[in-house]
């Protein structure tokens with residue numbers, strides 16, 4: 001599902017603001033929907049990110065952020081707001097203290113790569129995350145998780161840059177977590193640059209076993225399709241997928257957007273879907289659930305340059 005990012009294109013004369021003019025939003029999202037990006041910024045380190053943030057702040061141009069693009073619906077028009085792609089901030093270092101292992105990851109490190117390391121080394125704490133695509137920065141911002149756990153439980157600290165390029169370190173006690181919720185999202189716009197996970201040294205076999213168990217939970221999800229994960233959040237004590245299925249949403253389509261036959265909370269781009277196909281289909285599904293159950297589903301998917309009525 002995830003795809004490597006094509007080779008670097010142009011860089012600006014000051015060497016700071018690199019722009020890959022040829023990349024579109026569709027290249028950067030797992031849904032493969034997204035249009036021209038006027039200005040794509042690709043920091044390769046935290047200091048480069050800080051310089052970029054300072055420059056954007058001076059220009060008063062604002063910014064948006066993307067990691068693995070696995071939880072976003074992006075406009076298929078022109079994205080005028082500068083977009084910061086974090087995947088180049090990808091250093092990893094490890095410190096062990098007794099049986100506790102601190103794994104420090106640049107925000108752009110793929111969660112699956114961290115997980116592969118934990119399985120190889122026998123570090124426990126992230127087994128639940130098997131099969132969650134995207135980067136650690138995106139996982140923190142959405143408190144990514146499954147029925148078996150969520151990222152919050154493994155986070156020791158998070159470093160983020162504010163709009164003016166100043167970095168702040170947040171210990172886990174300084175962040176409020178909830179279901180797919182991280183309080184950093186409520187602060188002034190920030191870019192997560194680094195995440196330190198706190199894991200436990202454990203028996204390798206048990207880490208492998210638990211990770212495989214989590215991976216096998218994915219059998220009821222569409223794989224190898226163009227999706228952005230679950231469209232809607234689960235209402236308290238309910239499953240959005242179950243409500244959508246009972247409301248008859250499986251197989252509904254608008255343009256190239258189709259509700260998955262495998263899991264009703266996934267909308268697939270069956271080819272050529274536009275952002276408005278996706279939004280219209282999501283809205284139809286929501287109306288069907290309201291009609292049948294009187295429950296208004298809230299969006300889990302995030303947006304870049306487009307809005308969904310929540």
Ligand SMILES: Cc1cc2nc3c(=O)[nH]c(=O)nc-3n(C[C@H](O)[C@H](O)[C@H](O)COP(=O)(O)OP(=O)(O)OC[C@H]3O[C@@H](n4cnc5c(N)ncnc54)[C@H](O)[C@@H]3O)c2cc1C
Nearest residue numbers: 065067068069070071134135137138139144145192229302
């Ligand atoms: C097939 C499939 C299965 C999935 N299964 C799950 C699942 O089981 N559980 C789950 O929770 N999710 C799941 N997802 C959704 C998605 O993978 C996760 O939400 C993931 O953590 C998003 O990370 P990302 O790097 O792709 O974020 P993106 O999609 O790039 O961004 C998501 C949001 O976070 C912001 N953001 C990203 N990085 C940063 C940063 N460094 N600083 C500030 N803001 C940032 C973006 O602006 C955007 O608002 C699934 C998706 C797919 C396609």
